[in-house]
Amino acid sequence: MVGSVTTATDSNHRAREDAAARDVASPLGDRRDRFLLPERVIYLDGNSLGALPRAVPDRLAQAVTEEWGAGLISSWNSADWINLARRVAQKVGPIIGVPGSDVHVGDSTSVTLFKTMVAACRLRPGRTVVAIEPSTFPTNGYVASAVARLLGCELRWCDPADPTAALDEDVAVLALTHVDFRTGAMFDMGAVTGAAHDAGALMLWDLCHSAGAVPVELAEHGVDFAVGCSYKYLNGGPGSPAFVYVAPEHQTDLDQPITGWMGHAHPFDMDRDYAPAAGVGRMASGTHPVLALSALDAALDVFDGVDHHALRTASLSLTDYFIELVDARLGGQLEVVTPREHARRGSQVSLRHDQAYGVVQALIDRGVVGDFRTPDLARFGFAPMYVRHVDVYDAVEQLVEVMELEEYGRASYAVRNAVT
């Protein structure tokens, strides 16, 4: 017995050394050092809430104490709060393959989706259908339904396996999520966008689960609109503001429905009539959230100098490794539902199990944080900026023990929390 344990330990040791060697070879180098991560936690939930970039606490303290507290109203000029949303947009642009001047940042993802969908539909006045696919994040369906109702359009649910089959001459907008929040499956942005354009429709991509984790090349693919949140792989903090991209050719005629003073061409003229700002600035509505944007502004510096290829290489290496270990150690017990094909995979891996909620909770109790998505998925996000191969290795070791000991069946996991 002692001998076999030693052998297993030696083998484990070698395997973990192999994982550590992969980390040394990572094209993202020591980017993890730019984050403040809790000890004794393996965090595989950056696809739900990104980790805290090291620069954020000081920046936010400065925004509060110096800018707000000491500078008061003058900070709109002296700290350039007035251009803060634009400065943040400049940092988002390169991450999604477009100039920052075509990006606006400010409202929640839901609100941004709403404004963008209405504006997109209005650019195709002769068409009466908004097409989405049912595996998208629920909000997207709720918002599309609300927009269709307001504009007197029809909501069309596509087949997730081939959403382009739903395209015809009635479709004003095809709105899809680039990476599926449940399965991590990724659409071919170029092919789908091309098909939408061939049908005369506009293409709106939701980038919540791709921006900052996989290469996104909106301009290269001729995308019309894209919306994404900033609190997942962009690490902006809980509930941080969403971004929207509007292709230059649509900006002049863009007509979004929440016309607040900050989207006016001359807000401080206080005109009675609305005149939209030039360019993407007209996507603004109210006064932008300065504290939240200050945190996001500092957070985005983590991406400074990171190219899309390096990010993708690191991400695929992590998800490949996780899948490889799960296959080897847990094949048959947990189904990998995430596509194995690189071109169709985001930066997460989801495992199916009847008691997935218990699996996730047992792992959390062991310090491995993933999350559960109803009804039967254990979801693991691999934020390439700070997740290491040794984390993947250790996480699978814990998962093996959870499965061996059937910890997922504990009575305490019968009552589900609101958020896992």
Place this chain on the structure above:
Amino acid sequence: MVGSVTTATDSNHRAREDAAARDVASPLGDRRDRFLLPERVIYLDGNSLGALPRAVPDRLAQAVTEEWGAGLISSWNSADWINLARRVAQKVGPIIGVPGSDVHVGDSTSVTLFKTMVAACRLRPGRTVVAIEPSTFPTNGYVASAVARLLGCELRWCDPADPTAALDEDVAVLALTHVDFRTGAMFDMGAVTGAAHDAGALMLWDLCHSAGAVPVELAEHGVDFAVGCSYKYLNGGPGSPAFVYVAPEHQTDLDQPITGWMGHAHPFDMDRDYAPAAGVGRMASGTHPVLALSALDAALDVFDGVDHHALRTASLSLTDYFIELVDARLGGQLEVVTPREHARRGSQVSLRHDQAYGVVQALIDRGVVGDFRTPDLARFGFAPMYVRHVDVYDAVEQLVEVMELEEYGRASYAVRNAVT
């Protein structure tokens, strides 16, 4: 000469002692100690951006470092982020005379106005007019216009002197600003709301320039809806989230247009179809801004134990004193455009002058911060929580010198900044 200077100085000394005595007698006592205010600044712009409450920096640091950084995703449960918007609403409620359970907090003021106006109009489906008055903050007009267009309604501009004259059987919603942002004039909430109801219309009040500075008794007056920002007299910080009140009798049928997952009855069921949450919770759209709400949550504790009467007494004492000093020292040079009648005055005083921009800038250079509103108003806000009578006295002394020396005519004030 020396004798007369001494006499003036003695007189000034006595006058300032009188101001200080008024401060000692203030019903708000030492509430000012709960703020971090810069030295050598007299801040009369809390009606644009409220000062920094002392409790905010530590609370925000905790939210960032402990809750986000160390707690990560688990803080949705362990730090109860999931109920943070509701906890903040509980603190807003008493300030506007309603239970916190009828209040929602989360989006920008513009977005909140949009959602509320659409929802209000939908409650009066047979009526086709949205009525507002033209002296309101520009956003309110822009949003009302956008809502009218979306719903196929007409926008009707009322006479600011008597907006109720515009009421008839076609008006679905009368939307007014309680305290005018330019002049500080205040509507009679009870009388106007009663007139709207007599005409079968719903009443929506904008409380941006009243909540936290003057008594607001929404329930007592039977108000249907109210929206307000939290970064003025509520001191939530730059761009902090807005609140909305929905009267209980409208909550069951409330149908707001931006249906995001956080307004769903069961967000984590991830249902494809939208089912609104019970009560005012359905006003939510996206994931709420946790950092901004944490700051606001701490800021609102300043109001703990402050009653409406004390707030009003302190506010009127300050604005009365300012008007009295301006009349005495500057009568004829600057016109007080704010109503002198208490019942019609908010918590600001606006002075008209052809070179109001220069007046405001010269005062700022002397450490007295008010603001300019186009075309000819110098606006001074008296946040009763932290503005003292000695500040009023000192501000007027500075204003007298600005006028005597005609500093408002300096060439450097010819170019206007975006925000004053």
